[in-house]
Amino acid sequence: MKELYKLSNIVQQYNGRTVLELDHFSVSEGAIVGLAGHNGSGKSTLMRMLAFLENPVSGEIYYDGKKVELSGTDLRREVTMLTQEPYLLKRSVGRNVAYGLELRGESCIESKVRDSLTQVGLEPDLFMSRQWFELSGGEAQRVALAARLAIMPKVLLLDEPTASLDRESTLLIHEAAVNARKENGTTLVIVSHDHHWLEEVSDTIFRFAGGRLDY
Ligand SMILES: Nc1ncnc2c1ncn2[C@@H]1O[C@H](COP(=O)(O)OP(=O)(O)OP(=O)(O)O)[C@@H](O)[C@H]1O
Ligand SMILES: [Mg+2]
Numbered sequence: 001m002k003e004l005y006k007l008s009n010i011v012q013q014y015n016g017r018t019v020l021e022l023d024h025f026s027v028s029e030g031a032i033v034g035l036a037g038h039n040g041s042g043k044s045t046l047m048r049m050l051a052f053l054e055n056p057v058s059g060e061i062y063y064d065g066k067k068v069e070l071s072g073t074d075l076r077r078e079v080t081m082l083t084q085e086p087y088l089l090k091r092s093v094g095r096n097v098a099y100g101l102e103l104r105g106e107s108c109i110e111s112k113v114r115d116s117l118t119q120v121g122l123e124p125d126l127f128m129s130r131q132w133f134e135l136s137g138g139e140a141q142r143v144a145l146a147a148r149l150a151i152m153p154k155v156l157l158l159d160e161p162t163a164s165l166d167r168e169s170t171l172l173i174h175e176a177a178v179n180a181r182k183e184n185g186t187t188l189v190i191v192s193h194d195h196h197w198l199e200e201v202s203d204t205i206f207r208f209a210g211g212r213l214d215y
Contacts, residue, residue, distance in 0.1 A: 153186060161193060
């Protein structure tokens with residue numbers, strides 16, 4: 001399989017303290033990669049780099065064979081991240097999910113929005129016109145995932161997406177994420193304390209300890 005991400009000699013520091021040190025880390029295209037490790041072991045730090053949100057203090061990040069320069073990268077159009085906190089725009093569910101499609105100038109937006117909501121178990125007729133504050137935590141997180149699935153990302157980064165959710169929302173989010181790989185070949189990188197799920201779906205699991213890979 002083609003190597004989608006290749007990171008070499010990565011060091012990340014905050015306030016002069018090293019929190020991540022990776023000689024080599026790679027992700028194959030279309031893979032499901034799990035990241036495990038205790039609190040503070042560097043998982044979210046790595047995820048922010050994979051999302052092109054943060055530069056390491058040293059080291060190189062290659063994506064799709066090209067060296068990534070963070071400033072001005074348009075790669076954020078194809079790589080998207082869902083974190084524990086659902087981030088929704090202050091507008092209706094339908095407008096939230098449509099937003100990324102509109103930015104990309106896509107056609108057939110309404111039917112794509114409906115499809116995405118259905119994928120996360122939200123009945124479009126019931127939810128399209130709901131406002132962002134008229135949702136439970138689990139519904140809000142599912143809308144946030146639907147917004148990301150709608151743009152058919154090449155990479156979906158999931159950083160503890162179900163950490164504070166009920167069982168039903170958790171299962172729906174798990175199912176929708178795995179389905180994105182199956183249907184569209186979306187590459188998934190997943191941080192989850194749900195070990196059973198991570199073991200079940202991941203092709204590879206990397207374990208972190210103190211900012212390093214624990215072999
Ligand atoms: N913006 C920041 N400023 C300073 N220190 C930070 C910052 N972000 C993370 N850290 C520190 O970097 C280390 C790694 O944090 P990171 O969030 O990557 O861990 P994690 O593995 O995701 O942990 P958790 O399982 O709790 O989410 C921790 O010691 C953390 O306190
Ligand atoms: Mg984290």
